[in-house]
Amino acid sequence: MSVTETITDPQDSTQERHPDFGKVILEARGINVAFGSHKVLENLDLDIRRGEILGFVGASGAGKSVLLRTILQLTSRQGGAIRILGVDYDAATPAQKTQLDMKLGVLFQQGALFSALTVLENIQVPMREYLELPQKLMDELALLKIELVGLRPEAASLYPSELSGGMIKRAGLARALALDPDLVFLDEPTSGLDPISAAEFDELIAKLRDTLGLTVYMVTHDLDSLFSVCDRIAVLGNRKILVEGTIEDMLACEDPWVRSYFHGKRARSIVPQN
Numbered sequence: 001m002s003v004t005e006t007i008t009d010p011q012d013s014t015q016e017r018h019p020d021f022g023k024v025i026l027e028a029r030g031i032n033v034a035f036g037s038h039k040v041l042e043n044l045d046l047d048i049r050r051g052e053i054l055g056f057v058g059a060s061g062a063g064k065s066v067l068l069r070t071i072l073q074l075t076s077r078q079g080g081a082i083r084i085l086g087v088d089y090d091a092a093t094p095a096q097k098t099q100l101d102m103k104l105g106v107l108f109q110q111g112a113l114f115s116a117l118t119v120l121e122n123i124q125v126p127m128r129e130y131l132e133l134p135q136k137l138m139d140e141l142a143l144l145k146i147e148l149v150g151l152r153p154e155a156a157s158l159y160p161s162e163l164s165g166g167m168i169k170r171a172g173l174a175r176a177l178a179l180d181p182d183l184v185f186l187d188e189p190t191s192g193l194d195p196i197s198a199a200e201f202d203e204l205i206a207k208l209r210d211t212l213g214l215t216v217y218m219v220t221h222d223l224d225s226l227f228s229v230c231d232r233i234a235v236l237g238n239r240k241i242l243v244e245g246t247i248e249d250m251l252a253c254e255d256p257w258v259r260s261y262f263h264g265k266r267a268r269s270i271v272p273q274n
Ligand SMILES: Nc1ncnc2c1ncn2[C@@H]1O[C@H](COP(=O)(O)OP(=O)(O)OP(=O)(O)O)[C@@H](O)[C@H]1O
Pocket: 035, 040, 058, 059, 060, 061, 062, 063, 064, 065, 066, 067
């Protein structure tokens, strides 16, 4: 694992940062994924560093969800290796895999809440799966997560059908945080939200990164999010990472797709152009 100094410390200097801040905590190397003869990812390399918010972009159908699912071991790959928190997933024992799974939280695109369960019960699903805790303690923990994501305590007893789009994302995030993960994966967290709710969600993500030292991998099409909260951006194209770096690196990139994305009409109102 390499140590890098290239990401800026987002945390207030009075806050203690994780001793491994900036170190690579997820390393994907030579990833190949195909469905039949359709190659989606080919020899793809990607690093995620502790404490950063990595924005992940790419054209529709480029393979962003496939990569996310591959990293989470939900889609099988034909080649390559994935090390998470220093553990090679393929070589890990079942106990190590369980430990790793507990350190990863996921918010899928539509929140993916169980419709027959309340918000509180949804947040307790991972707790029931991985921990053996008394119900009272699980209730207290779930209420803490509800508060952490900015939902009111009354939301605990609501069902997903009774929640607004923004509340669903927050409830999904609370469930992703249920086991105090090191790394959270967010699949288009602001899609479908109005601009105010989307900006509030971005602020929440940045706050959680700063206060909990979370590392965040965020698939997004939202230029506001990329510009306002992401420390680094990676662009998927031609089945691999086309370019990765800061927003300035994106603006300076000559690749035609990256240029049209970051210099296009929609970007011009958000991103300062030269
Ligand atoms: N289970 C599957 N079987 C066959 N093909 C698949 C499967 N999952 C994904 N694909 C194909 O892989 C390609 C990449 O899909 P993916 O959903 O990862 O794109 P994406 O970049 O996330 O797109 P979007 O931004 O629209 O969500 C697509 O051509 C898709 O049809």
